[in-house]
Amino acid sequence: MTATRMKFAIDDGSTNVKISWIENGTLKTVVSPNSFRKDWKSAALLRGQAVYNYTIGTTKYTYDATSDKALSTTHIEYQYDDLNLLAVHHALLQTGLTPRDVEVIVTLPITQFYRPDDCQRNDERIEAKRRNLMRDITLNKGELFRIVDVHVMPESLPAALSHLLNSNVNEFTKSLVIDCGGTTLDMGVIVGEFDDVSAIYGNNEIGVAMVTDATRKLLAAADSDSSYLVANELIKRRHDADFVRSVINDESQIEEILRKIEIKIQELGDQVAYEAKKFAKNPNRVYLVGGGAHLIEAALRQAYATLGDRVVTLDNPQSALSREICLYHAETEVEQVASPQMVEVGDDE
Template sequence: MNVLKFAIDDGSTNVKVCWLDNGQIKRLTSPNSFRKDWKSAALRQTNSVYNYLIGNTKYTYDATSDKALSTTHIAYQYDDQNLLAVHHALLQTGIAPQPVEIVVTLPITEYYNPDDCQKNEANIQRKKDNLMRAITLNKSELFQIVDVSVMPESLPAVLSTLVNSNVNPLTKSLVIDLGGTTLDMGVIAGEFDEVSDIYGNKEIGVSMVTDAAKKVLAAADSDASFLVANELVRRRTDTDFIEQVVNDETQIPRILQKLEEKIDELGTQVAYEAKKFCKNPHRVYLVGGGSSLIVDAISNAYPSLGDKVVQVDNAQTALAQEICIYHAAGAE
C-alpha cells in the first residue's frame, strides 16, 4: 500500500504543508502557538481542543495566550515544540490520521557544516530522531510518522523558477530566505546546475519585529501570544484588526511607528548581510514568510538589477511546494 507523503517546511513561526491529491498540489499554513498544560473541553462542539502529551509533559495549542512558548531559537528544530508543530499541522489537513512519510527542513546553518559545506549528518539524524518520538493527543488520534527525510531550507524553493528561466550556466542567482528565526542565503549557478556558496545567520529573523510587537502590545495593556504579534505585523494596515487587539487605542500610533522602525532595521540588516555575502549577483530571489518585509530594502541594495529582484509567488509556502513537486517526480 502506498504511504501518503507530506512536504513540510516546519518553520519556527508557521508550518507550511504541501501534498498531492489526485495530482493536484494542496497546501496549508499552520501557525505555531503552544503552551504547557491542557485546556478544558470547548463549550461549542464545533471547536476542537488539542491537548498533547510528550513524555510526562502536557501541552496545548493556544492561539491567544501570552504564555505561549517561544519558538524563536535554533533549538526549536530539535525540541518538543517542533514535534508538536508538525503533528498539529498534519491534523489541519483534514485527512484521516494514518501512517505517513514526511519530508521536513533544516536551516542552512544546521543542514551543512560551515567549514566544508557538506551535510551535517549529526544534525540531520537529530532532526529525524526528534520527529520519530512518541506523542499522543488526548481523546483522539494522530498521524503515525513512519519515515522522515530532511532537506535544506531556502534553495529548493526556487527550483521551478530557475528551471523555467532560460538563464545561462554562468548566471549567478542569489536566494534570500528570511524566516522567523533565521536568515538563509545561497548562490545558485545557471538553472540549478550547482550551488556555489551558502550562508546563514541564526541571529536575524522576523522575530526581531514580532518580539518588538509583543513588547509594545504589552505596554498598551494588550499582552498577546507570538501568533497574535506576528498577525499584527502582517496586518499592520488593517485598522479594524489593530483596534481589536489593542486595548489602549491611544498607543496605536506608537505601536505602528515601532513596527515600521523594526521592519526598516530588519531590512537594513538583511541587505547588509546579502551584499557582504554576494556583492553582484545577476538575479535575486526572495522566499520565506518574511520576504515581503524586505523587498524594498533588497531592491535598494541592488539598484542595477531592477525587476530582477523578485519575490517568488507564494513565497511563504514555496519551499514546501517545491519539495512536494521534487519528490513527486521521483527525485532522489
C-alpha cells in the first residue's frame, strides 16, 4: 500500500458495511450501518454534527441513522444499485482518513459471485458490481474518496482463512463456512487449507432481516422508533435492560416484544440449521461468520452436536470477512489488529 493508492477491504453487506485497512502497521476496522433516505438533511437542525448529503445522477440522498424512512437494502439488487454506491463511499468517510485515490476490494454473495450450476465465476455479475462502484457520486460541501479500481471477492469463505491455516487441517478435512448476513445465507465447503471449494449454497430469503423486520413492526406498535438501525441494535442489545427501556416507549409491551424477538431468533436458527444439514450433513468443522452468527450459534451447535468445539464462531464475526481479505491482500507487515469500531451505535460484537 502507498500513501497515494491505499487499499481498503470492504464487506459491503446489506445491513452494515465492514471496512478494513492497514495504517502504520495496525489493521483497523470500522462497521458503518446502512441508513439512507432520499432528499437532503438540513444542517441547521444538527447542532454541529456532520451532515452527509449525497447526489447520484439527479437523485439526492442523505445518511439518516434513525429514520423510519430509510430505504430498504434487504434485497439482492442492493449489490448493484445506488444504495450500495452510497454505502461504500459513506464507509470510506468513516475511516477518518483524508479523501484520496483508493483501490477497494468488495464482496458479492456466493450465489452472485459463482454460477450455481458449475461453481465457476459469474463474470457478468462481477463486472456489474465493479461498474456500479466506479460511477460518479458527489458529497455536498465535502470531498469523497475517488475509487480508481475495484476488485471483487466472494463473501464468507475467505473469513475462515486464518483459522484453517492454524488448525492443522489435512487435505481430507472438509470445513463448512456459514455466513448469516442481513439478507442472505451463504454456505460453502472448503477442502483442506483452502485447496478447493467443493460446493456452494446460497439462499436470498434467509437472513437477519427476518428478525429485523419483525422487530421493526413490534417497535412501531409500541409507539417507538422503528428504523432498521434501532431494530438491529435492539436485537443485539436485547439483554441490556437500560437500553431496551430507552428505545421502547410503551414499557408495558417490553416483555412481550422481547419474547417475540427470541421466537424469531429461534426460527432463524432452526431454518439455518435445516438448510446447513441438507447442504453438508457431515463436515469435519463448522465456522460461523456474519452479523447473524451469534443469533444462530446455539441452533448450529445442536445440529452438529458431535463436532463439539469444532463448531466455531469467529471472533467479531460480523467483520471477520473484511479483516481476512485485508490481511490476504496486505503489502505491508501487520503488527497489531485493532478492535472493530461501530459507527455511532457501539462496538462490534
